[in-house]
Amino acid sequence: MEVFINIQRFSTLTNLSSHTIRYYEKIGVLKHIARNSSGHRFFTTKDIEWIEFVKRLKEMGMPLDNIKLYADLREQGESTAEQRKQLLQEHVVILEERIALEALHLKKIKEKILYYENLNG
Amino acid sequence: MEVFINIQRFSTLTNLSSHTIRYYEKIGVLKHIARNSSGHRFFTTKDIEWIEFVKRLKEMGMPLDNIKLYADLREQGESTAEQRKQLLQEHVVILEERIALEALHLKKIKEKILYYENLNG
DNA sequence: TTAACCCTTAGAGTAAACTCTAAGTCAACC
């Protein structure tokens, strides 16, 4: 009976390729990944929670550099909570602006589509 | 009195570097740019209108490949209006989905920030 | 015991979208 999550299973669970997972460890986005006696990585549910958060930050458009910074702060413990909060707040502002801009673009492009429709009508 | 818009002025007006403008011409996003007797580009207000539209598509997240496709269709004239409309419609769907996803991320991240705030409180 | 298939690493390759460099032309100012 399989007790730990190997890279393949982690890949399936997170929907990231094993290449990407190793890459994330190499650049410091994933930290302290445990190894078994043969040097193979094994992952925990904590790792899954963290990577899900990383994926959220990525989908929000945060670059890996920033995510790595967040990971570094997280590693340093409770004392960095305020800094992490600020990082998130900064990105909230960026994202709010982006959503507003995208909504405007959407409006304009829909107007253009209406124009094309009037050509045909 | 300056009658035409050279690359420097076009760069200022569009907020794109002259490198980027030449690059856009090279890949076919900008087409039929006029030249003077010494081979220097000069631009028209039509070019400015077009590049503003290109910038909108870019900010909507449309890749340059797709924008080039749109430019190709535009070059072919009125008969491609329907295809161009479809290209835009497809991107509207993508953008609407993205905005919805971003709004969800925003909500989740704000929850996380509240969590940090309760740590301090 | 040997094949099949997992894992490991370092490092090379890829794609998108620029960004810059080198080498050269040309018009304008002092």
Next chain:
DNA sequence: GGTTGACTTAGAGTTTACTCTAAGGGTTAA
């Protein structure tokens, strides 16, 4: 008339985020 500075081209270099390859070791199924 020489130098400055903007323009031209082809093509090399950069950044981000992967994605893949090569070379090799470990574990399990027939």
